Amino acid sequence: MNKRKLTTILLSTVAALGFAAEKQFTVVVKNPSAEAKEDAPVVVRLTKDNAWQSAIVTLDGKEVPSQLDDLDQDGWMDELAFTTNIGKKETQRFSVTLKDEESSTVYPNRTFAEIVLRNPKVKDKNKHNYYVQELSLNKECYDPYHLPHHHGVAFENELIAMRIYFDERQTIDLYGKYNKGLELKETQFYTTKEQKAKGYGDDILWVGNTFGFGALRSFSNGKPAMLSDVNNRDQRIISFGPARTIVEVVDRGWKPQGSNKRVNLTIRYTLWAGHRDMEVDVHISHPAKGVGFSTGLINMKNSQEYTDHKGLRGMWGSDWPTGKADSVNWKIETIGMGIYIPDSIRLKELPADKDNYGFQIGTEGQDMHYMLTYSSDDESYGYHNAKDWFNFLKEWRRELDRPVTVTIAE
Numbered sequence: 001m002n003k004r005k006l007t008t009i010l011l012s013t014v015a016a017l018g019f020a021a022e023k024q025f026t027v028v029v030k031n032p033s034a035e036a037k038e039d040a041p042v043v044v045r046l047t048k049d050n051a052w053q054s055a056i057v058t059l060d061g062k063e064v065p066s067q068l069d070d071l072d073q074d075g076w077m078d079e080l081a082f083t084t085n086i087g088k089k090e091t092q093r094f095s096v097t098l099k100d101e102e103s104s105t106v107y108p109n110r111t112f113a114e115i116v117l118r119n120p121k122v123k124d125k126n127k128h129n130y131y132v133q134e135l136s137l138n139k140e141c142y143d144p145y146h147l148p149h150h151h152g153v154a155f156e157n158e159l160i161a162m163r164i165y166f167d168e169r170q171t172i173d174l175y176g177k178y179n180k181g182l183e184l185k186e187t188q189f190y191t192t193k194e195q196k197a198k199g200y201g202d203d204i205l206w207v208g209n210t211f212g213f214g215a216l217r218s219f220s221n222g223k224p225a226m227l228s229d230v231n232n233r234d235q236r237i238i239s240f241g242p243a244r245t246i247v248e249v250v251d252r253g254w255k256p257q258g259s260n261k262r263v264n265l266t267i268r269y270t271l272w273a274g275h276r277d278m279e280v281d282v283h284i285s286h287p288a289k290g291v292g293f294s295t296g297l298i299n300m301k302n303s304q305e306y307t308d309h310k311g312l313r314g315m316w317g318s319d320w321p322t323g324k325a326d327s328v329n330w331k332i333e334t335i336g337m338g339i340y341i342p343d344s345i346r347l348k349e350l351p352a353d354k355d356n357y358g359f360q361i362g363t364e365g366q367d368m369h370y371m372l373t374y375s376s377d378d379e380s381y382g383y384h385n386a387k388d389w390f391n392f393l394k395e396w397r398r399e400l401d402r403p404v405t406v407t408i409a410e
Contacts (some may be wrong), residue, residue: 021101023050026409027057027094031086033402039083039274040404041244044096048076054103055080058095065107065242073238081243083273086404093409110273111245112182113155113237115148125190134236135166136252144233150189153235155245155269156182159276159381160374161201162213163189166235168226170249170267171212176204176333176376204333204376206323210298210355214339214372216267216282219292219360220257227265229255244272256291263288276382277338277373277396289364296350296358297337305357306390311346313357314338314393316386334377336389340397341370371400 029042046052046068057064057080066082086092117130128149137144145151145167152166154175161175161184175189178199187195191202205212211224218225231253238246251265264285271278284291296313299305303317318334320326341359345368350358361368373396375382375389383389 021099023052023098025096027096028407028409029084029086029092029094030405030407031088031090032405033399034088035399035402036085036087036090037399037404038085039272040086041272041275042082042084042094042404042406044080044406044408046077046080046098050098050100051075052077052098053101054099054105056097056099056103056105057082059084059092063105064094065110067107067239067241067243069239069244069246071238071246073236083243084404107242109182109240110242111155111157111240111271112184113153113240113245113247114184114188115153115235115237116150116188117147118149124192126186126188126192126195128188134234136232136234137166138232139230148235153237153247153249154184154189155237155240155247155271156184157245157271157273157275158182159274159379160271160278160376164235164247164249164269165207166233168228168230169207169209169212169215170227170251171207171210171215172269172372173203173207174205174213174335174374174376175201176335176378177201178378178380180381201376201378202321204321204335204378205298206319206321207298208323208355211294211296211358212298213337213374214280214295214297214370216280217294218257219294219362224294224296224356224358225257227251227254229257231262238268242273244270246270259291261286263291276375277371280370280372282368284363284366284368287364287366288362291362293361293368294350294358295339295341295361295370296356297339299352299354299356300335304386305352306386306393307349307357308394308397309349311341311343311359312338312393312397313341313349313359314390315357316389334384336375336377336383336386336392338373338389338393338396339370340400345370 057066068077071078152164154163158180230251234250249267253262266283268281300317306314316336348360
C-alpha cells in the first residue's frame with residue numbers, strides 16, 4: 001500500500017443548494033516519528049462541491065506555498081498539496097481557504113517539468129522552445145525516441161532531475177547536480193561547456209536496455225521484457241509548482257505477452273519539493289491477475305549492492321554516462337540508487353545479472369506502488385560513498401512507514 005496515500009483524506013461533502021464563493025477548514029498534521037521531517041508532503045483530497053481555482057494555506061498566520069492539482073484533467077481540482085517542516089512528535093494546525101476565483105499570488109516554483117519539441121530553426125541544443133503539455137503517439141510513429149527534445153518528458157526539484165524515454169523502454173535517465181536549484185529550463189539536459197563552468201549539472205547515467213532508474217517493464221518467460229506492443233504511447237505533465245511535480249506515462253492498448261486482451265497502463269511519477277525520492281503509482285485499466293511486471297535498478301560497472309531481501313535494494317557504482325570512455329567531453333560519474341517494493345506487489349527478488357538488480361512484481365487488482373531514490377556523487381549536498389548511501393537507504397525505508405497523518409477539522 002502507498003504509505004503516503006495514507007496522509008490524504010477526503011473532505012466531507014458540503015450540502016448546499018448553490019455554490020459558495022469560498023470554503024474554510026483546518027488541516028491538522030501530526031508527525032508520529034521521533035525524527036523531525038523537512039518538506040513533509042501534505043495532501044488534502046477535495047470534493048467537487050465547487051470549481052475551486054485557488055487556495056490560501058496559513059500556519060500561525062504565515063502563508064504556506066501550496067498548489068491545487070487536477071489529477072484526471074477533467075477541469076475539477078482534485079487535491080490541495082503543500083509541504084511542511086515539522087518537529088518530532090509535533091502537531092501543526094493549518095488554516096485553509098478555498099476560493100472559486102484565481103489568485104494573483106504567485107509562489108516560487110520548487111519543481112519543474114517540460115516536454116519540448118525541437119525547433120528546426122534553433123541550433124543550440126538547450127534553447128529549443130516548442131513546449132507542449134502532452135504528447136500522444138500511435139504505433140505508426142517511426143522514431144518516438146527522437147521526436148521530443150531530450151527524448152521525453154523531463155522534470156526536477158532542487159535536488160534531483162530526470163527524463164523518461166519516449167519509447168518501449170520508458171527508462172528513467174538521471175541528471176546530476178552540483179548545487180541545489182532548478183536547472184532544466186536552462187540546460188534542457190544538454191549542458192554547455194559554459195554552463196558546466198558555472199556549476200550546472202549534466203546527464204550522468206548510461207542506461208542502454210537496462211531498468212535504469214526503476215523503469216516499469218513486463219515480465220514474460222522468466223525474464224523482464226519491454227512494453228512494446230501498444231496502440232498509443234502518451235506522456236503528459238499533470239502539474240508542477242511550489243510543492244510537487246506530477247508526470248504520467250500512458251501505454252494505451254498494451255497487449256501483455258501471452259494475452260489476447262489489451263489494457264491501458266498508466267504510470268504516474270510524483271516528485272515532491274525538497275525530496276530525493278519519488279513515488280511511482282501504476283494503474284491498470286482492468287484487473288491484472290496473471291499479468292507479469294518487473295522493475296529494478298541498473299547494475300552499473302563494478303557496482304556494490306545492498307538488499308534487505310524485504311523489498312529494499314540499492315546500488316553504488318560508476319560508469320561513463322555515454323557508455324564508453326570519452327574524457328574530452330565527459331567524466332566518469334558515480335551514483336547511488338535505491339528502490340523499495342512493498343510486500344503487496346513484490347513477488348520475487350531476482351538474482352543480480354550483468355544489467356540489473358531486479359524484482360518480479362504483480363497484482364490481482366489494478367494498482368501498484370513503489371518508491372525510488374538516488375544521489376549523485378557530484379552533489380555538494382549529497383552522499384559520496386557506498387557506506388553512507390546504504391545507511392541512508394535503511395533510514396529512508398524506516399521513514400516511509402512513518403508519514404505525517406492528516407485530518408480535517410471543519
